[in-house]
Amino acid sequence: MDFAWNSEQQAFRQSVREFLDNNLPDNWEALAHGPGSEAQTSFSREFCGKLAAAGLLIPHWPAAWGGRDADPWTAFILAEEMWMAGEPRGGQYMNVNWIGPTLMKYGSPDQQQTYIPPMANGQTLWCQGFSEPESGSDLASLRTRADRDGDNYKINGQKIWTSYASDADTCFLLARTSPGKGGISIFLIPMDSAGITVRQIPSIIGEGDIHEVFFDDVTVPETARLGEEGQAWEIIRTVLSLERVGIPRFALASRMLQRAVSLLKKAGRYQHSAIEQSARANAACEAARLYSYSIIDQRSKGIEPGPEASAGRFATVNCERLVSEFVVEHVPEALAGEQPMLLAHHQRGIVAGIASGAAEIQLNLIATELLQLPREPR
Amino acid sequence: MDFALNDDQLAVASELDKLAARFDTSPVDFHGFALVSNELDQQLEENGFFELASMDDMGPIAAALATERLARQPYTAEIALSMLLRPMLDINLPRPFAVIENGRPGRFVASAKTLIIIDGDAIGITHPAAAHVEALPDSLYAYPMGRLIGSPDIKPLPAEQAATVRTWLRVACAAEMAGLIKAAIDATVEHLSVRKQFGRPLGTFQALRHRMAECTVLAGGVRNLAFKAAWSGDAGDAALACFHAQDSATRVIYDVHQMSGAMGMTLEMDLHLWTYRMKALLSELGGRGGQSTAVAESCFAEA
Ligand SMILES: Cc1cc2nc3c(=O)[nH]c(=O)nc-3n(C[C@H](O)[C@H](O)[C@H](O)COP(=O)(O)OP(=O)(O)OC[C@H]3O[C@@H](n4cnc5c(N)ncnc54)[C@H](O)[C@@H]3O)c2cc1C
Numbered sequence: 001m002d003f004a005w006n007s008e009q010q011a012f013r014q015s016v017r018e019f020l021d022n023n024l025p026d027n028w029e030a031l032a033h034g035p036g037s038e039a040q041t042s043f044s045r046e047f048c049g050k051l052a053a054a055g056l057l058i059p060h061w062p063a064a065w066g067g068r069d070a071d072p073w074t075a076f077i078l079a080e081e082m083w084m085a086g087e088p089r090g091g092q093y094m095n096v097n098w099i100g101p102t103l104m105k106y107g108s109p110d111q112q113q114t115y116i117p118p119m120a121n122g123q124t125l126w127c128q129g130f131s132e133p134e135s136g137s138d139l140a141s142l143r144t145r146a147d148r149d150g151d152n153y154k155i156n157g158q159k160i161w162t163s164y165a166s167d168a169d170t171c172f173l174l175a176r177t178s179p180g181k182g183g184i185s186i187f188l189i190p191m192d193s194a195g196i197t198v199r200q201i202p203s204i205i206g207e208g209d210i211h212e213v214f215f216d217d218v219t220v221p222e223t224a225r226l227g228e229e230g231q232a233w234e235i236i237r238t239v240l241s242l243e244r245v246g247i248p249r250f251a252l253a254s255r256m257l258q259r260a261v262s263l264l265k266k267a268g269r270y271q272h273s274a275i276e277q278s279a280r281a282n283a284a285c286e287a288a289r290l291y292s293y294s295i296i297d298q299r300s301k302g303i304e305p306g307p308e309a310s311a312g313r314f315a316t317v318n319c320e321r322l323v324s325e326f327v328v329e330h331v332p333e334a335l336a337g338e339q340p341m342l343l344a345h346h347q348r349g350i351v352a353g354i355a356s357g358a359a360e361i362q363l364n365l366i367a368t369e370l371l372q373l374p375r376e377p378r
Numbered sequence: 379m380d381f382a383l384n385d386d387q388l389a390v391a392s393e394l395d396k397l398a399a400r401f402d403t404s405p406v407d408f409h410g411f412a413l414v415s416n417e418l419d420q421q422l423e424e425n426g427f428f429e430l431a432s433m434d435d436m437g438p439i440a441a442a443l444a445t446e447r448l449a450r451q452p453y454t455a456e457i458a459l460s461m462l463l464r465p466m467l468d469i470n471l472p473r474p475f476a477v478i479e480n481g482r483p484g485r486f487v488a489s490a491k492t493l494i495i496i497d498g499d500a501i502g503i504t505h506p507a508a509a510h511v512e513a514l515p516d517s518l519y520a521y522p523m524g525r526l527i528g529s530p531d532i533k534p535l536p537a538e539q540a541a542t543v544r545t546w547l548r549v550a551c552a553a554e555m556a557g558l559i560k561a562a563i564d565a566t567v568e569h570l571s572v573r574k575q576f577g578r579p580l581g582t583f584q585a586l587r588h589r590m591a592e593c594t595v596l597a598g599g600v601r602n603l604a605f606k607a608a609w610s611g612d613a614g615d616a617a618l619a620c621f622h623a624q625d626s627a628t629r630v631i632y633d634v635h636q637m638s639g640a641m642g643m644t645l646e647m648d649l650h651l652w653t654y655r656m657k658a659l660l661s662e663l664g665g666r667g668g669q670s671t672a673v674a675e676s677c678f679a680e681a
Contacts, residue, residue: 001387001439002380003609009379073379262681270674276666279673283622287599290606294381301382314595360588367587371567371594374579376587 009073016056016081023050024088032086033344036208041125041167044090048122051089057122058096065104066120072299076248076292084251086344091126091164095119098242099126099172103188106227106235111188115170127168127191129159129213137361139174140233144215146175146185146225153177153225155187155195155218161355165191165198165211174236177229184232187224194218205347240357244309245295249316249352253323254285256345260323260331263339274330281322288315307369310362317359320352381602386435387443394447397421401453409645411654412454412522419455419474422448428473431465438462442553442608446601449557450564452651454521456486458550462608464492466546467539472505477547477662478526485658488513488524494543495532496663501540502532520654544663544672545616551662552604552619558659559597559623559630562652566590566634569641580637589633596626614676620662621669627656628666 005013025031031039051057052066060075061067079097082089089096100119103112118124135142144157155175165171168191177185191198195218201210227235261278264270270278291312295305324346327334334342353359367373383391401418422428431441441461448457456474464471476490480497487493488511495502504510510528517523535543567590570581580586603619631653635642642649663669 001383001443001605001609003606005379258678258681261678265678265681270678275674276670278678279618279621279666279670280625282673282677283603283618283625284599286606286618287596287603287622290602291598293379294602297379297381308598311595311598314592315599318595363588363591364584366591366594367581371563371587371590372571373567373581373587373590374571376582376584377578 009077012074013077013081016078019051019054019056020081020085020088023047024085028086028088029341029344032088033206033340033347036091036164036167036210037206038167038208040090041164041208044088044092045123045125047088048090048092050122052120052122057089057092058100058120061100061120062104065100065116072296076245076296080248080251083248084255086252086341089122091168092119092122092124093247094128095124095126098239101242102172102235102239103226105238106231108223110223111226115188118169124170125164125168126170126172127162127165127211127213129162129165129171129173129189131161132158133160137358140181140184142174142176142184144173144175146177146187148177149219151222152219153187153222155189155215155220157215159213159215160211161201162198162211162213163209163355165213166200166208171196171213172226174232181233182230185229186226186232186235187220188226189218189220189224193220205351206344241304243356244305244313245292245299246313246316246356248289248292249349250285250288250292250319252345253319253349254282254289256342257281257285257323257326259339260327260334260342263331269330274326277322277326277329281319281326284315284319284322288312288319291315307365310365311370313357314359314362314366317353317362320349324349383443387440390430390436390440391443391447393425394427394444397425398448398451401451404452404648404651411518411520411645411650413452413520413651414522415453415455418448418451418453422455422457428460429465429469431462432469438465438549438608438611439605441465442549442605445550445553446557446560446604449554449655450561452648454655456489458554459494459547462550462553463494463543463546466542466611467503471503476524479662479664481526482661483514483517483523483525485519485521485523487511487526488522490524493526493530494547495526500534501543502534504530504532506530518654519658520651521658523658541613545611545613547663548616548620548669548672549604549607549611551659552600552607552616552623555623555627555656555659556597556601556604558652558656559593559600559627562630562634562649562656563590563593563597565647565649565652566637569638569647573639573641586637590637593626593630593633596622596630600626612676613672617669617672617676621666621673624660624662624666624669627660631656 058067059070132142146153146155171189173187195216197214199212298305430436431438445458445461459475460473472491474486474490475492476486477484477494493504510530512527514523573580600623607615607619641647
């Protein structure tokens with residue numbers, strides 16, 4: 001057991017920090033507010049282009065696709081530093097983490113040539129069309145249909161909560177080609193296809209984040225399908241395993257906790273229950289951090305993380321919750337708009353237990369797979 | 379960064395497993411609180427386990443692993459302080475160790491050869507004579523409790539050494555708590571898996587499954603933070619680990635008792651061995667308030 005970073009890892013982290021120092025504009029914190037806003041999206045395109053040029057967008061991708069085969073630690077250190085800075089990559093983090101690698105594994109040569117280079121250059125934005133009004137945690141019940149129509153498919157249905165949909169170039173869509181879990185297929189759909197309507201959903205979590213996406217007789221060729229008909233569930237499992245650690249949320253939460261305490265100290269308000277609550281939140285951030293590191297450690301040794309990944313996700317939910325609650329109680333001016341970065345963190349933090357899989361579903365998995373409790377009756 | 383045990387640590391873990399196996403069930407007729415084994419103590423002593431932290435290829439992390447592992451046994455002895463504090467002070471100090479915090483009763487005080495005396499901000503050390511201490515046989519805590527009755531000569535420790543003592547007491551508390559929490563969860567999971575009500579095992583009810591899952595997430599956090607603190611010896615890491623241990627245990631104790639029903643109230647299930655050891659640790663080093671102050675000083679110093 002050893003908790004030290006090696007010199008290569010330290011140097012890499014330092015190089016990412018220097019890149020951020022040199023490339024984030026002075027007004028970045030005001031811009032970071034609203035992860036899917038037009039202002040941030042256009043900034044992210046420029047920023048990701050620069051990251052790509054500096055070799056810092058996809059270091060963990062295979063050399064054949066423009067990466068340098070870096071190990072999982074490199075990818076995670078990069079993700080930590082980006083998220084800690086307020087995620088200047090915007091929605092492109094999805095390309096880097098899982099959409100690109102999924103296409104490398106399952107895409108046809110045409111799909112790979114079309115979609116991977118723009119991701120590697122930081123020039124394209126995707127959205128993830130999974131959730132539907134009637135299918136959230138129970139994703140396998142989704143109803144959006146893709147019906148065969150000669151050499152084409154006709155897609156009809158509705159997606160919801162789709163992040164980045166209004167600016168995305170392409171949608172990674174799940175649609176039903178036949179009944180049951182084994183009847184779901186994946187389609188890669190240009191968002192400017194005829195029949196797609198995107199509506200932004202006003203929300204408490206910032207401008208431009210979540211959307212409804214309607215598909216009315218959207219016609220796509222068979223070549224838009226990723227993998228075989230009915231292969232979605234298998235592919236999704238791979239995708240989710242790439243995403244299992246999730247976003248290194250603890251990194252920003254921990255930084256914002258430091259900032260909140262610093263504001264309190266300056267104002268002479270760091271006292272009484274604030275001291276104990278800051279300790280509790282700090283311990284939760286560090287617990288989440290070590291969980292994530294232990295999972296990356298496994299992955300770097302070629303072990304696919306099991307239910308501990310769910311435990312790590314839940315620890316992260318705890319830390320986001322405690323930091324958010326700390327700020328609301330002790331630095332209320334942040335939510336009144338006086339501290340844009342604390343406000344932006346609040347808006348991101350409150351979805352930690354819902355976005356990319358609800359916390360209670362993680363608890364179900366932990367109970368069954370980690371604790372080995374008898375299963376719930378179905 | 380590497381969470382796997384190295385070969386030396388694996389060897390210690392396997393030796394400990396072998397040793398611990400002899401102390402892994404309470405006697406059938408045991409209906410008491412403090413289940414202590416002098417034989418366990420002697421075995422650990424004879425096999426050099428109390429020196430792990432000062433051994434070159436082992437270090438404090440091996441001592442923390444051993445402390446966590448041994449805390450999962452129903453039989454106990456004065457282990458944590460001897461493993462994690464003594465080597466940091468002076469490996470030649472006589473053991474058992476115990477702490478008197480602001481005049482309160484403490485664990486293993488009646489048998490201690492070295493007593494750490496915490497009095498507000500001051501920390502001193504003494505070697506009490508038999509007349510200076512007495513046992514408290516009516517204690518509910520599942521450790522032998524004792525108190526100081528005389529006034530032995532106390533040697534004050536310089537500030538730097540006092541800080542070292544606080545840090546390693548915190549690491550010891552977190553490592554021991556990690557083992558206790560794990561044992562309490564294991565016992566409860568077993569109960570939930572076999573006890574049936576409404577025609578099905580209790581463990582199939584989601585209201586209980588989720589609470590147990592939350593407890594186990596906390597348990598993993600306590601464990602990692604304790605090991606990290608043992609590895610770094612940093613005052614901030616130790617304070618965070620100890621805070622998280624005491625905070626998590628507060629919740630776990632309630633949940634495991636609640637889910638064990640009346641059976642958990644008996645002296646037969648052994649649940650009290652874990653929960654009333656945890657309860658003894660909850661107040662140490664000022665409890666959560668004390669750890670918070672330390673976190674504020676160490677982790678938010680630059681905020
Ligand atoms: C900010 C944000 C961004 C998102 N972005 C996207 C995106 O880009 N693409 C996309 O497809 N989706 C996206 N989502 C949707 C997200 O994946 C879903 O919100 C999530 O899967 C939960 O589904 P739901 O909201 O329908 O909640 P529900 O499934 O209705 O759950 C509501 C509550 O019930 C609980 N619950 C449900 N089932 C069980 C059960 N069996 N046992 C116990 N409790 C249960 C849940 O844990 C939760 O607490 C996003 C969500 C958010 C908040």
